[in-house]
Amino acid sequence: MSDGAAVRRRLRTLARWAFADRYGLVLWLGLFCWFGLTWRVGIFLQDTYATANTLVALADGQLHVTEIRYSLTLGSQPGLHRVDGLLYGRNYGQLALAVPLVWALEGLATVVDPRLLLAGLWAGFGLAFVTQVGRLDGVDRERTVTVGSMTVALLFAGSVLTATDLDPTRLALAAYQLSTIAAAATAGLVLYRLVADWHGRRVGLAAGAALGLATPVGFWATIPKRHTLVAALVLAAVYAFAVSRRSEGRAALRARAAAYAFAGVITWVHAFEAFFVVGVLGVVDLLTARSNRPRDLLVVGLVLLLAATPMLATNSAISGNPAEPPRLLPNVEGGGGVEFSPATDGEASGNAGAGGERGGPADGTDSGGEGASGGPDSSPLGTVLDATGPIGEFAGGAVVDGVRTLDDPARLSNVFVRSGHIPGVKYRLNEYEVIELALLEATPILGTLLALPVLVGRRLVGTERRSLRPSQPRRLSPRRQTDLFVVALAVVLTVIYLPRLPLYSQLTVRYLHPVVPLAVYGVCRVPAVRTAVTDATGWLIRAYALSLLFAVVVVLGGIVGLGLALGEAVQYHALWNLAAAAVCAIAVVGRTAAPTRVSPRAVAVGLALPAGFTTALLVLSGLVYFEYGAYAFDLVRVVADLLPTL
């Protein structure tokens, strides 16, 4: 009896540590179930073939690929690298996360049919979700749990009755996808904790839910690319940084070390992005820390080294050089799709000169750092220092090139505001379907950020009266220091990819994906948004539901009524999103500039409009726009079959 109580207490402590409170848990479970809704077990982008096969190898306990379990056509596997005759993949950190899931799913598949395994898993999460919702304050427990568990039972029964075969060899891929679903849900949870700490639970929940429902995070959750995981880890680093600024003593140091740990782990996923995250963290942290005593720096440095150890070990095992990630190794030439196999040496940054030529050599679907490989030392004794030279040079080059692109407004507008037919993008690879969206089209809620110049301007005017001297970073409040970190991260992570954008196979400008949660944090820092969420919650929720309904009706109506093709449908939806972003921006900027003229209710409606349209984009992307693989839950397939096709 007492044992049971002790275990329960320990579980509760663990849950509190992970989820903060029951609301966090409900949010995480809810997002998990939501992402599962449009989950298709299959491969959306070509370079997933190589990483999925690497995952299969990794789950068997080896780094090199011997079995090509997933393959589109023979020999076409962009993203494989050859060293000493062995084939290696990339993004090992992300794959390592999925390995336990592969074991779990394949183990369970010995007693449960693969298809029912997924349905059962979903039902389990659904049940946990409804019971936890039932325990929230102010919720009618009896009714919620009754209705909720009946719904889960019906959905499960429906999935069983419509179940089709799922090949057990697809389970490794399913596990891979589950790992990014978990990462996306965790990003929502971390954003909730970050925002709730500053602005209360309600704003935090709205932020976390918005990340999953109203941003491309929902789009990429089931597509096992690195972006979701990197976004979650960047956000976790920001959260740890924020905690370190508002805590004292040992807790502060622990959180500070955690920020470096999260940033350090990114090296194992994508060394190029990690380089910049760690760099920005280092600079902002040292500038704003209350103390930089040798002991603190030693702890932080050791933790960073420890977090980077898996990456160094993997690199060393593959190429013999701990500082040479697989991405920098020679590619295996893809057989069929020449366009999809990234170029190796040096071509990556070729569009810098040449009078601002657009697009440049779109050298690969996923070419993080190919440009850096100036043949770094590959001897077993090659030290980290030997190879950081070219990497540093390349990193500097990326920033310089990125800044240089800033004087090309047309190009920036294609990346950030309106896509349409973007000059220089190889639409041939998508069969001339114009489906590459701009950031604002994919995330129209960012229209809110137009209020930031108003806020900054007002603050500058205010400061001028007080004193002309800008305050020292060290003296800033924890919130301002976190803002500084977020802005620095967002700017750097954007600028380094600008030389490569616009590019095909981006869909929602996925190279900028880690910036999206940071931008949603920015949205929550706008006072007008917060008052709308706290003072007009009911309006926000009702307007969101109506907006979603309206969006689905007008877009599906357009598809059927106008007989739209895929590219046309996506662009049509994008235009609606832009209109919603404009309404949202007007409401929020209006409230910011003239608080007496615009009510929180109007702002709530303004926020709900783009959120509803983006949710519709996620749903329709899952059910109508993009077809691949097989729906994880056959019940969803049945619904999708009823909808018009493109």
Add this chain to the structure above:
Amino acid sequence: MVRRYLVAGVALFVVVVSLSTGPLAGSDVTAERVSDFGEGTATVSSVRAETAAIRVTDGRFGTAVEYLRPPTATVHVASVTGRPRLIYLVSVPDIDVDLVETTVVGGPGTYRLVPEDEGLARGTAAAETYDGTLTVRVQSFTADRTVYRENVTVEVAT
């Protein structure tokens, strides 16, 4: 108290159903994918396609590409044996277009085959008209019959 039993009941239901249909218990509930076809054949009573509707037009909403817009084929199937499929081909060789739309025939009735519009780079269709063919075939592992074949003129309206 009801809810506690309800949650436990649903959880038990999920577990029992999952285990009893698993590889060890042996009762298979998963069906073949509907896209899989097999042996057999079908008798087609009529095929209708709006042959005049096929054309190349501009993409809308800023897509700035051209689309070949094929007509829908409506196929009346009178009788079926086995699990054949209908295959609808739209071919316009001079602009390199070959569209294929298939559907598995499970029983008699009306089947609509709606090929997706085909995107083309702007300027691909430079002539005023192109010759094309619409074909409908009944296909299975044991049979392959053409039940409809019509030459069409593709009008370029860009």
